Amino acid sequence: MTIETKNLTFTYPGTGFSLRGVDFSMGPGACAALTGSNGSGKTTLGKLLCGLLKPQGGAVLFDGEDTAKWSLGRRGQRIGYLFQEPARQLFAPTVLEDLMFTQELQGISPGEAEARAMALLARFELDSLARRSVLTLSRGEQQRLAICGLLLNKPEALVLDEPTTGLDARRKAILAGVIREVLRDGISVLLISHDAAFVKANAQREVRMEQLNQAPLASGAPDKSADSLGWIEGGSGEGAGGVHEN
Numbered sequence: 390m391t392i393e394t395k396n397l398t399f400t401y402p403g404t405g406f407s408l409r410g411v412d413f414s415m416g417p418g419a420c421a422a423l424t425g426s427n428g429s430g431k432t433t434l435g436k437l438l439c440g441l442l443k444p445q446g447g448a449v450l451f452d453g454e455d456t457a458k459w460s461l462g463r464r465g466q467r468i469g470y471l472f473q474e475p476a477r478q479l480f481a482p483t484v485l486e487d488l489m490f491t492q493e494l495q496g497i498s499p500g501e502a503e504a505r506a507m508a509l510l511a512r513f514e515l516d517s518l519a520r521r522s523v524l525t526l527s528r529g530e531q532q533r534l535a536i537c538g539l540l541l542n543k544p545e546a547l548v549l550d551e552p553t554t555g556l557d558a559r560r561k562a563i564l565a566g567v568i569r570e571v572l573r574d575g576i577s578v579l580l581i582s583h584d585a586a587f588v589k590a591n592a593q594r595e596v597r598m599e600q601l602n603q604a605p606l607a608s609g610a611p612d613k614s615a616d617s618l619g620w621i622e623g624g625s626g627e628g629a630g631g632v633h634e635n
């Protein structure tokens with residue numbers, strides 16, 4: 390799925406922070422990174438892409454289709470958002486029940502739901518924790534469980550907001566493995582992160598929020614090229630996609 394924003398504007402009433410006409414595009418099947426300093430608007434843009442915030446102007450398009458009138462549920466089938474605080478998106482008492490709950494809502498039978506949940510848990514090395522309370526999980530484990538929950542919707546893209554916060558080197562390596570697994574399924578990943586080393590190791594392309602959120606160019610001005618944004622070239626030819634400015 391190609392995800393784009395066209396001249397996206399958004400202002401928080403309280404602080405007055407604004408996105409001032411952001412043009413952003415991400416093609417299918419790749420891992421792109423959105424970087425930038427603290428408070429530059431990365432989380433805001435991620436939430437706008439996933440429909441957790443509503444644009445005040447401009448549009449968010451999935452495969453060219455304006456998503457303005459889509460329900461959160463319809464969007465959630467296409468794109469999943471991992472919160473900076475993964476505990477916020479875990480609902481049920483135990484790990485297994487958390488994944489069962491989502492599927493119950495989808496009308497999947499308990500037997501099939503449990504089989505799917507256990508397979509996902511095994512893939513992300515959480516199966517031994519299936520009966521544990523979600524409250525006893527480490528941050529990294531909560532994150533992996535939240536990602537499992539998102540994957541149950543079979544999304545085409547995931548937005549991971551600062552997923553390395555609070556993870557030591559070993560747990561970062563596990564997260565990198567999770568990202569590779571997700572990409573192997575053909576799901577694209579937008580990695581929101583200020584962890585330069587993790588971005589360099591795991592993303593094929595990088596765009597800085599400060600570049601996206603400059604005042605709009607005067608009409609007729611030439612587009613900025615990819616090179617001027619300092620992208621790391623990557624991907625594998627056609628359809629590899631990545632983040633780029635229009």
Ligand SMILES: Nc1ncnc2c1ncn2[C@@H]1O[C@H](COP(=O)(O)OP(=O)(O)O)[C@@H](O)[C@H]1O
Nearest residue numbers: 401403404406426427428429430431432433434
């Ligand atoms: N709910 C909110 N209400 C008002 N201002 C907010 C809210 N959330 C974030 N902001 C402000 O918007 C700016 C961008 O925040 P954010 O998108 O979280 O940046 P980043 O993720 O790059 O650190 C910050 O100045 C922040 O204080």
Ligand SMILES: [Mg+2]
Nearest residue numbers: 431432473551
């Ligand atoms: Mg943030």
